[in-house]
Amino acid sequence: MERILVVDDEQSMREFLSILLRQSGYAVDAVAGVGEALRKIKSDAFDLIITDLKLPDGNGLEVLEEAKKNDPDAQIIVITAFGTAETAVNAMKKGAYDYITKPFLVDHIRLTVQKAMEKGALSRENRELRRRILTSGASGDFITKSTSALEMLYLVERVAPTGVTVLISGESGTGKEIVAKRIHELSGRKGRFVAVNCSAIPEGLLESELFGHQKGSFTGATSDKAGLFEEASGGTIFLDEVGELPLILQPKLLRAVQSGFIKRVGGNREIEVDVRILSATNRDLSAEVKGGRFREDLFYRLNVVAIKLPPLRDRRNDIPLLAHYFLEKFRVAFGRTIKGISPEVLRCLDSHDFPGNVRELENIIERAVALESGEQLSMKSLPDYLLDEAAGGAPRLERLPEDGVDLEETLLNTELHYIREALGKTGGNKTEAAKLLGLSFRSFRYKLEKLGIS
Template sequence: MATRSSILVVDDEPGLREMLSILFRREGYDVATAPGFTTARDAIRNAPTPYGVVLTDLMMPDGSGLDLLSHAKERSGETEIVVMTAHSTVEIAIEAMKRGAYDFVTKPFATTELRALIHKAFEKSALVAENARLRAQVDRQSPKDLLGRSQPMRQILELAQRISTSRTTVLITGESGTGKERIARAIHELSDRKEKPFLVVNCGAIPEALMESELFGHEKGAFTGANTRKLGIFREADGGTVLLDEVGELPLGMQVKLLRVLQEKKVRGVGETNETSIDVRVLGATNRPIEDDVKAAKFRQDLYYRLNVIRVEMPPLRKRREDVPELASYFLDRCSREHNKHIRGLSADALRALDAYDFPGNVRELENIIERAVALAEGSQIGLGDLPHEVSGAASQPSPSLMSLPEDGCNLDDVLGELERRLILQALDRSGGVRTSAAKTLGVTLRSLRYRMQKHAMQDDDDEPLSTDVSPSELLKVAAKIDD
């Protein structure tokens, strides 16, 4: 049976097939062999699981290794192909690499060289398979309003993937509305705890007198009104994840008890005499600088260090403006369905206004803005007049993020990326949305323009020309300032 550690050796020389089969079995691989193209093609098609590596001769009596490469890649993009060739066919082997082969070796070859090459090919196959698995998990499991192709969001999602497999505590920080709860849920859903509960505690909404009971439970009769036994959130979430939202609001007395639970992994409810072991991953979230509370002795330093093992800082929406169109489109589609309206998109003016607005309420505010616009819209498109005044008025103001250097500096790549994006919008607006004319205005090829639009997650259609009020001359001044 083919597995990720299996190799298919294809050559019409029986002696070479036997030698390579023995060599790779000694290396710990599952080895299958085929005497020619037809047999190998059928083996690739019928294998229950794609081969990790196919090592094939280039020239065979009944077919070409190039054709076999195509069959293997059609079966699975995770299969790596290594081509064996004679000196006289090196140019064809190079062509095989252009078509997707991992590498090639010339006959006769040293076994040490071939072993090292096959080992690297398996490493690449495993890496491609793992990347595909992670992408599928994120597409299937991550909350949709974590959409975003900006560099900050890519880094956040990559971090969420890496830390999802561990059990350590995580502190998620960021302004209100940036999606702290949603990234916490994504961490849970990407982990092996995803089938267990994910429970959220709003630490600022529970009265101090009831907090211990809510978190750790109580025994029947432990206090007035305790008519039944209560497990508490930590025991209800056993095997899963607990998010302590606004963890900075915890009273000092409760902080001591929480610290002990994190250290001992045991809870004791109010009125109980015995402790119960629990297996819960704890995530904390806060929208204020909790370090200031530590300095002011309002938050225990030892608890802070216990929570802040891994930190995830959610960026405000104004620092990832390139994600606004994608988020707005998602919210528009969802709200249109909820309100039973058929709204196909946003006008160029509305997009420009959203692009210029600073979103003090972040993603949550954007969602509310789109929902309001859908409710008010009378046509098939969201226009500038459907947006709140504070948003529609922002379109006439130049974006400060590109027109001046922040006091705390900036990320040059992000600034230049935003500069490029805005110039593309300007060129598209000037050309009436005709991409060939926009490319000519920018002095690039149409292929280059398409690539850049894809990089910035810009729509590549003719529905509506995109635009910006910031002129190219103003934007180019930014580049000059950076050079200075």
């Protein structure tokens, strides 16, 4: 049962909150001051602490700080009748989940407590997963400390033993096959992990590769051959780039998913296969369904559980972690004595958008380790396109959002930003600002008038 500590000097408030929270299924302790609260926090574990701000022997922020020091995953809600914006900001900066001013609605406090508990549970799950990853390599080669990626890995751990089909989506280079292998490793299945890239096999050979063929079923079929589904029986088959599967083959895959039976090309016998089916795509398969390029019934059969891998640009705090991981990997592989990565290189990597994701970063570090002659990876070992970006030759551009963009407004805001930057750098000297922007003074003055800048 989840435990809550209530800290309030008003007995009526302590009793009210205790009754309310116990009715909601929580175990509740209640104390009247900072000293009692600190002793409780040191001796007992609490999932949530609700504390008044002004207390007879101190301040609720002292309770907050001690609770966070004792358990970083504990959630704290500060309640007070003395609410100010400054106090609220201070509480949130110190780690409070929320800040509520008296009087409050009962439904509001119930919902806030529920949300705080959910956040605390997720935080503990992430911390435990991170611990297992660091101590036992539980993520395979999926290296991360990003919250979004850790949540994805936690989903992998939950779904792996179930046997359901999983559709893994994400951009090229994000690690879809690594995740598929991890699901297989955690599934408990004793058979092989068989990966097939549906886009790499010619359409005329794909059916035979997947389902096998009988001798004489086509020119060159000189003997019976088991397909990849049979080879994966007892294990897992991973259909990479499943969105590339020709429409003519999709009904046969659907039947295999639904029934667990296949037929070889040219054969009449039903062959039972005990195989876990994982698939991956870098396409939007729901859009492919709407466009008539992918069967809707097959999509839903493959997509029982969806796992989406975040691109590397959305997990930038993983870039130095991955860079050092790949440095160690290739340092050992190449027998090099490189000891680290220069700060300049790390800054350069952090400023890059990585359209090729983790695979691109791995290639960059592999190349750098091969070429580096010093004790640290330096800028001279990076590929030219990164050096051009670092020199300002190719500024990083934002990617087009899914729901589009107002181009005119975006260009106007960009223009306004650079004009103000130029004026700031030149102390308001319009002639010098125009030079910085590569404009004639007349053009610059026209833009100032158009944008309403005096």
